[in-house]
Amino acid sequence: MLVNATQMLQAAEKCRYAVGAFNTNNLEWTRSILAAAEELQSPVIIQCTAGAAKWQQGFKVVVDVVRDLCDYMNITVPVAMHLDHGTYEDCFKAIDAGFTSIMYDGSHEATFDINLERTAEIVKLCHGKGISVEAEVGGIGGTEDGITAKGELADPAQCKAIADLGVDFLACGIGNIHGLYPDDWEGLSFDQLEKIKAEVGDLPLVLHGGTGIPTDQIKKAISMGISKINVNTDLQVAFAKATREFVVSGKDLEGKNYDPRKFLKPGFDAIVTRAKELIVDFGSDGKGWA
DSSP states (O other): OOOOSHHHHHHHHHHTOOEEEEEOOSHHHHHHHHHHHHHTTOOEEEEEOHHHHHHTTOHHHHHHHHHHHHHHTTOOSOEEEEEEEEOHHHHHHHHHHTOSEEEEOOTTSSSHHHHHHHHHHHHHHHHTTTOEEEEEESOOBEEETTEEEOOOBOOHHHHHHHHTTTOSEEEEOBSOBSSSOOTTOOOOOHHHHHHHHHHHTTOOEEEOOOTTOOHHHHHHHHHTTEEEEEESHHHHHHHHHHHHHHHHTTGGGSTTTTSHHHHSHHHHHHHHHHHHHHHHHHTOTTOTTO
16 A cells, blocks of 8 residues: 655654655556565655656556555555656646655745745645645756756745645755766755754755765765655666666577567666665665654
């Protein structure tokens, strides 16, 4: 059974580890993430953007695949199905489809007041249905599902205003970006993270753009209250590298390796391996009770 993400992230915040929130792109992607989480007995958040849901033929297909795989694979750890970077309209579609956790990304709205107003509405609706809610303050750098931001340091006062609405966890810009990090990236702003945490108390914070951040910075951020870390590009790169190596080696021409079950297997094995490495880095291995 799928759960919302509230309890697992509250436990992570209290005990100072983070839960990996891994984006899915298809059935095999979901299967690989679940396999990694189950093997390491880690709670996990499987998330999906509207764009990735469209590729998979809709939000309902995505949540049905996750739910059915959990049953078929006898998954025993907590699993949340989360909408990533949802627009106001996306939130209602994902709620209707059966998502157990929702991110309304109001950081791109014309004014902060709109973000505030719509977040309050989403919180009221979702909490009435037992669904957890993530909000965002300060645009995260890079491009995510067509939404582009330069990367901001979130205003601590705005973070508190959003937190006071009763959101379950909060994404805040602290110099992080989506996608691959450029060579001249200045790193996370721990000073800003400290200021934000002082305003929001024990509310779990979310680090978007988890790909490529040095492990020491990841661990420091977790120690300061980051409880959910989003990973998308990292697993895509791992999949692409393994698949490319399979082709370049000529193994795709051997026997029946043109069969997609054989052709794509190295890539999906690579997802399992990389997801397990990240789970260990985040410290959520063995926390499957949470």
